Amino acid sequence: MYTLYGSEVSLYTGKLRAYLRYKKLPFTEVLSTIGVYKNVIRPNTGVTFIPVVKTPDGQFLQDTARIIDHIEAEHSQRCVVPSRPTQRLVSELFALWGDEWLVIPAMHYRWNKDNFPFIYQEFGRVVTPNSPAFIRAFFGKKLAKKFSGFVPILGITQHSIASIEDWYENTVLHHLNCHFAQHDYLLGGRPSLGDFGLMGPLYAHLYRDPAPGNLMKRIAPNVAAWVERMNQVNVTEGEYLADDTIPDTLLPLLTDMFAQLWPVLQSTTEALSQWRQKHPQEHFIPRTVGEHSFSVGGISEKRAISSFHQYKLQRVLDTYQQNDVQAKAQLDPFLQGVGGLAYMQMTLENRVAIESNKLVFA
Template sequence: MSNKYTLYGTPFSLYTGKARAYLINKNIPFDEVFSSLDVYKNIIVPQTGVRFVPVLKTPEGQYLQDTSVIIDSIEKRHSDNSFIPSTPKQQLVSHLFEIWADEWLLIPAMHYRWNKDNFPFIHQEFGRIVMPKMPAFVRGFIGKKIANKFKGFVPVLGITPSTMPAIEDWYENHVLHYLDLHFLSHDYLLGAKPSLGDFCLMGPLYAHLLRDPASGKVMKNIAPNVVKWIERMNSSKIEHGQWLSDDDIPDTLVPLLQRIFSEFWPVLESTVEKCHQWHKQNPTIKNIPRTIGEHDFSIGGIKGQRAIMPFHQWKLQRVLDCYNGADADSKSILDAMLINLGGKEAMQLNIVNRIARVNNQLVYA
């Protein structure tokens, strides 16, 4: 039996970028297999029941789908040199960056990919899935058809002409601004060693926002320290140091964390409420749909509507479990930090109907 893992994904896949960076930094031997249409038909769908990448095959032949599940599983299998902090503040902040990067930074990642001048680059990338060995003009023609289906998902995320200016202002003048300032003085989010939050940031920031031509120019121009951080995250030659001592959270992260609670958290609270209502109205339905209607959201003071995604509740449960699992002394430390971030009340959110993942499907626990 090989001791290597196999990562099925694509270079332009957001979450593949997250999983790849984790495996590289964890020093896990792995082969990467491009997820062509044949790979989807013969491996991914038969082994997982879904059509999502990345998928990680373990040396024992188990197929893991969803990057949070992949990282959790590898951390248990290879517990030495953990990338999930054990101290209360750094652990919670790492989980906050996990849900924020995975779910909220998806907005600029999708906007810049599909609404900026990234063509024919993107058409070629998607064309490789169906016809990896065909001439470029054929790949481009097929890739455009596939890409248009993905582009149709953009408005579902609340990306519309009315919200686009606010999305760009938030991403360029807030997200990139503060991350660039942070990475000027810190190698990673929490010091000289990457954490769960770093890997989650790699998804949108690398696979979409740096690799795609249009957004790549933006990042290189206004956030060179973010580019250097991405290069570190993708390198197997970097020796890691330690996280900051005394469970310290850098001041440079505070504005980002404060905006998570002021702007993203209301969407999460609404999601929990809507999922509860949906469950009451559909008590006998086993598998929860990917979306269950629409709700309001606000970004940069501009209001819009976006799909309600029950998966967000599953991710939120990880954050709340981290907070609620803390002992009394740790919770008092966390509460002091959360008051400064405007998030203490947010953390008191009670989820009545928990969501679980069973056979890669969302169900009520």
């Protein structure tokens, strides 16, 4: 039996809960209260991030990508990693995009829209789960203030908000809504890693929070239906599209992610190399290493440089670069068409790895 430590309000818990359900693995979910953080999560992982999974043999795993890798290696049934090269790469691209880029609209629509007092109650459950509503609201408001402080760090400012909303509503939701009108999942009749990457931001923040949830159901009902489908138990195992096909409905989103996210990823690798030169004695890499520019919908703003972005970038580059010549001959014209071929040739002089659930240089 697996144990999932997390919460409904947590972005990445929503991703992992859906995955465990799809895999049909027995698990119990434990709310990550202050006491659970103090007595379970911190002592067993060394960090204070959720979700955390305790495996049947007593291991404590942190970081959803590594958790899924571990479970996929243990349980090959209902595999979520496509076997064909183009679908496998597209799955990883959407997993990266969901985990690291859709956090921007997720955080904006949670903290800058009318989601209160719902959010205060939700965060209050983490502090005092068995208390009356007015006490939960009091403590929830204090905890929520801490999390809302991350909003400007992500580059969500009065200068960028209008562009973020236009991009999310008229690009992200629009194209996903068109896609899910034709397909149950990103790549056909079964979910992939990419679906679970999207599930994090699109469920906990953008579907479940009142204001963005109402927006999604109104302008992108097929996306809302996909979220609900991803949360179902005992889903029938379908098939990915034949012949390594990528639906045309995903091409605008792939083009968008290479245009907006990948310059940020490239800048991140350069910043990490510079940081290493300036801090040769440091073993662990901090979560942020300065600031850089990013652009959404043509509007530029500053944001913190997330060092973890490079770890996720490496997964995508490895997925592409480990292909043989024949597979690349198939992949390269596809990547050229969505603006990603040059980025896939990136070489990283300073690779990173995870040690004790913290980032280090490999």
